[in-house]
Amino acid sequence: MNTVAAAEDRAVPATSYDPVARGLHWLTVLLVLAEYIVGSLMPHIRIGTPFVFVIRLHLALGSGLILVMLARILWRLTHRPPPPPPLPAWQRWIASATHFALYVALLAMPLAGWASASAHGFPVRAFGIIPFPALVPYKARIGFTLGDxxxxxxxxxxxxxxxxxxxxxxxxxxxxxDSVLGRMLPGW
Ligand code: HEM
Ligand code: HEM
Incomplete structure (x- = not known):
């Protein structure tokens, strides 16, 4: 490519999120979907419920999601997203509010689950490898409430x-x- 074309290329503003942001988005989607499915396959949890495979899997993927969300937030705060799509201001506002609420819910959901796991005495290891400390003491009432x-x-x-x-x-x-989907899935 000659230098003029290269300079023109750089001048065109990006229309998609960068590959890391896209990768973290789709990894989040996979983990959240898996968590809804695995969560609904788990036995009802009370004190003394055996730490069976589905529960271990739910805790391992969900606590992994906490790490993915922290990486995602860090990346988002340090990397500029593409300029907003050409939509009416009210639609852009609703989209931003929904994205913000998703971030909050994607942190609150696993944190509440982690508190419940600790109250029930289950050890938590992100992706089955990285040990997390207990978030609340064993049998703490707040942990059971957060479980509900x-x-x-x-x-x-x-x-x-x-x-x-x-x-x-x-x-x-x-x-x-329009090109909104292409912001997370270039080519679509
Ligand atoms: C976005 C992430 C998560 C989703 C979508 C999710 C989803 C679910 C679902 C569908 C259930 C079953 C609810 C029912 O049967 O009524 C559940 C229960 C549970 N989840 Fe999660 N979960 C997530 C993250 C986590 C994490 C990170 C942990 C712990 C480290 C966890 C621990 C638990 C526990 C202990 C229960 C039983 C709750 C109780 O009855 O006290 N979850 N979750
Ligand atoms: C568990 C399901 C999903 C969650 C939790 C989720 C979460 C998010 C979040 C938090 C953002 C904001 C990114 C940012 O600005 O930092 C976002 C953007 C986006 N998501 Fe998702 N997403 C999910 C599923 C999907 C699916 C299935 C699609 C496609 C069919 C999709 C398409 C998009 C697009 C196109 C954007 C960019 C929007 C824009 O800035 O114009 N998402 N998603």
Missing amino acids: VHADVIYWILLALIVMHVGAALYHRVIKR
């Missing part, structure tokens, strides 16, 4: 945010046929 919040409250809030978010992405792709 995890399974009955944030469960639905996160699901509703995901439905809105995926609905918006598909609306842009299928109905409006």
